[in-house]
Amino acid sequence: MSFFDIIIVGTGPTALGFLSNFPKNLKVGIISHRLTSNYILDSNKDYAYINSFGGGLNSWHGASSSELAKKLNYPKKNIHNFFCKSYDEDAYISDDFINSNVVYVPRKKIDLSFFMAQIERINCNIIVDNVLSIKKIKNTIAVKCQFSSHIASRVILCAGAIGTANILKNSNYASMNKYIGNHICGYAQIQSKAYQLKIKSLKNGFLNPYSTGKFSKLNFSQFSRPCYFDFKYKEIISKYKTTYSKDKKSIYNSIIKSFSPGLAMEALYNRYGFYIGSPPVNTYFQLETKNIYFINKNNILVDKKNLSNLLKNLSRKDDFKDADISNVVSGIHYFNTVSAIDSSITTVDNFMNKSRKDDLIIIGDSSTLDSIGGTHHTFSIMAANNFIAQYLYG
Amino acid sequence: MDDLFFKNYHYYLLKRTFKAYLYRRFVLYPQIKKRCYGKILDLGCGIGDFVKTTENSTGVDINKYNIEYCKENNINALWYKDSIPFKDNTFDTVLIDNVLEHIYDFEKLVHEALRVLNDKGILIIGLPPIKNFFHDEDHKVFFSRIFMRDSFFIKDIYLKEIFHVPSNSILFKYFLHSSVWFVYSVRRI
Numbered sequence: 001m002s003f004f005d006i007i008i009v010g011t012g013p014t015a016l017g018f019l020s021n022f023p024k025n026l027k028v029g030i031i032s033h034r035l036t037s038n039y040i041l042d043s044n045k046d047y048a049y050i051n052s053f054g055g056g057l058n059s060w061h062g063a064s065s066s067e068l069a070k071k072l073n074y075p076k077k078n079i080h081n082f083f084c085k086s087y088d089e090d091a092y093i094s095d096d097f098i099n100s101n102v103v104y105v106p107r108k109k110i111d112l113s114f115f116m117a118q119i120e121r122i123n124c125n126i127i128v129d130n131v132l133s134i135k136k137i138k139n140t141i142a143v144k145c146q147f148s149s150h151i152a153s154r155v156i157l158c159a160g161a162i163g164t165a166n167i168l169k170n171s172n173y174a175s176m177n178k179y180i181g182n183h184i185c186g187y188a189q190i191q192s193k194a195y196q197l198k199i200k201s202l203k204n205g206f207l208n209p210y211s212t213g214k215f216s217k218l219n220f221s222q223f224s225r226p227c228y229f230d231f232k233y234k235e236i237i238s239k240y241k242t243t244y245s246k247d248k249k250s251i252y253n254s255i256i257k258s259f260s261p262g263l264a265m266e267a268l269y270n271r272y273g274f275y276i277g278s279p280p281v282n283t284y285f286q287l288e289t290k291n292i293y294f295i296n297k298n299n300i301l302v303d304k305k306n307l308s309n310l311l312k313n314l315s316r317k318d319d320f321k322d323a324d325i326s327n328v329v330s331g332i333h334y335f336n337t338v339s340a341i342d343s344s345i346t347t348v349d350n351f352m353n354k355s356r357k358d359d360l361i362i363i364g365d366s367s368t369l370d371s372i373g374g375t376h377h378t379f380s381i382m383a384a385n386n387f388i389a390q391y392l393y394g
Numbered sequence: 395m396d397d398l399f400f401k402n403y404h405y406y407l408l409k410r411t412f413k414a415y416l417y418r419r420f421v422l423y424p425q426i427k428k429r430c431y432g433k434i435l436d437l438g439c440g441i442g443d444f445v446k447t448t449e450n451s452t453g454v455d456i457n458k459y460n461i462e463y464c465k466e467n468n469i470n471a472l473w474y475k476d477s478i479p480f481k482d483n484t485f486d487t488v489l490i491d492n493v494l495e496h497i498y499d500f501e502k503l504v505h506e507a508l509r510v511l512n513d514k515g516i517l518i519i520g521l522p523p524i525k526n527f528f529h530d531e532d533h534k535v536f537f538s539r540i541f542m543r544d545s546f547f548i549k550d551i552y553l554k555e556i557f558h559v560p561s562n563s564i565l566f567k568y569f570l571h572s573s574v575w576f577v578y579s580v581r582r583i
Contacts, residue, residue, distance in 0.1 A: 001501070027540060119524055119536075126527065126536035129498065147534075148498040 002125070002150045004029040007143050009131050009167065010158035014364050017385030018156055019118050023393050028124040029150060031131055031143070033163075131159065133170040134361065141360050157363045158385075164363055364388065403532065404459035407441050418443055421560050422573075429518055429555070429577055432486025437478070437507055438493030442469035454478055483512040491520045492573075495533045501548070508550055508580065517551060517578040520559075526573070542576050551578040 004027045008015045011032040022028060119126070129145035134155055136142075141155040157164045364385045423444060436444045439453025442464040453471035455461055464471035472479055488507045494500045507517055519542070527536045543553055555577040 025540075028538075119538075123538035123540035124536075125538050125541055127498075128534045 002029065002127075002148075003027070004125070004150060004152040006154050006156060007031060007141070007150055007152035008156045008158055009143070010163065011126075014385055015156070015158035016118070018158070018364060018389045019122065019124065021386045021389035021394065022122045022124075024122055026122065026393065028122055029127055029152065030119075030124055031127045031129055031145065031150075033128070033130045033159075131167055133167060135171060136360065139360070153360070155361050156385075157361065362388065400457045400459055404441075404457055404463065407460070408463075415443070417560075419447065423447055425557065425559050426489065426491075426518060426520075426575070429516065429557075430487040430489070431516070433484065434487045434489060435478070435480070435485040435507075435510060437488055437490045437503070438496075439464070439469075439471050440491075442467065442471050444489065444491065445469050445471060478506055478510050480510045482509055484510045485515060486512060487516045487518065489518045489520075491518075492522060494519060494537065495521060495527065495535050498534055500535065504548060508548070511580055513580055513582055515580045516554075517580070519576045519578070521574050521576070523573055539574070542574075550580060550582055552581050553577075554579045 006022070006026060007029045008018060009031050011030060015030065019028075019030070118124075127145070127148065127150070129147050132144045132146060134141055134143050134157075137151075140151050140153055143150045143152060143155060157167060159167060426444070427448060430448070432450070434448060434451035436442075436448075436451060436453040439445050439455050440457075440460055442453050442460070445451045445453040445464070446467070446469050451470070453464060453469065454474045455464075455471060456474065458473055461471050461473040488511050490503070490507060494503065497503060504517075511517060521537055521542070522530075522533070524536065527533050539556075542556075553576060557575050557577070558572040559575060560572060
């Protein structure tokens, strides 16, 4: 039994958003799950550890990212060459589907050495274990894992939408049916050079035009990389709830203090529409549908056939002619999955709006947002988490 | 843990490179031996590298394959499962060399080590740096310095010294990710 000031469940980018702003004097435990129990210990293989740790840890090590980049023929020096996918997403989307159709969302590049330095800086314990449930005991939280148990003053859940949902379900904070909201979306990534030219021709260089429409009775929105760091067009951004800070200065400070130079470049890229050597602008569309999901044994599963058909039909439409089935699907996006939960738990949204400083459990994940500013929401959540960490312990 | 895992892990240990052997034999072990005295117990001795090269030392390991290998090579090592097969206050020094990160119930192991240590004993614990933590898929817990500084919240020991191998210099400490060693003294109240 170990005691911590904070336990973070998950090691993805959202968790790292917290880590990068924690002070030194806290006892922090970060729990990552283990992918497999099959030990493949072979010192001759450089990649023997690939399947060893949770999604986040693999990504930190760079093993997953480089392998995937190679497989998917992504340019290695691309600023977006960081991949992060959770094990849960793998589990709920069948393997053959992933192998044949899914191009992973290239999320933010996260410098491994930078985050290793963060771990060393804030004196963080890493525990490789599967979290089963959490329980409030007076003013502390007991975290029960498969092989160990821990106690913390505060727990932050960053285990991904499904991982977080499962933990909450096991902890009796909500029933699984409540997790299926109205806005579970499939989303897609289209790389379109024509679209990029169109954006560049805009006078103000603003890169965030978006459009909405209907397709087969389903609502969709299309946009290019909605950004967190734009202040000029707050109306548009606030529609996607991606701004989480009160003033410019604090945001810039958080960029400078906590993130890699890549983040600053990202801000420039979004704001002014340029980035030297930038890849073609990715445009995304978001389709609101519940048809591609079903519940099986309390788990959310993806209906592979429905999703494939949907995307095939979509690619026939002129606006989405680049949306070929072989490269269009970038992943499955779950949100609003954990909105109806126990009132004692704080979500990112709640926290930012109501400043619930005393809450012991915080869900620092995209799964809690009512609506999301596009596929790069992870980035927004990172920044929001960073802000929360600063607010709580700064 | 299953038998297959122990077998695999044993062969994994045997596959260590010649470079790694030289590092342990001529860089790491001399540094550890400087801090040891009296009767020494190597807790989690693996394939017995330390015991083989150190006088007045005994190894114990949970892996039967390791112990069989040690016995074949005339290395003084014993197998244990739940408790170390020695009476209380038997040893002057207990060495836990890159073992704690492999187990969840590390506190139990530290208590067990303290049981066999005498009142003036020394406990030496070696841990991998963050970068090497990812190199072995059996690693389960990465310990922060603050955690080690507080002596696992065990009152019977206090931290006496931290040293880095191969060197305490800033270059090795911060840039080349040297392994970290913690030396504790027993303080029974």
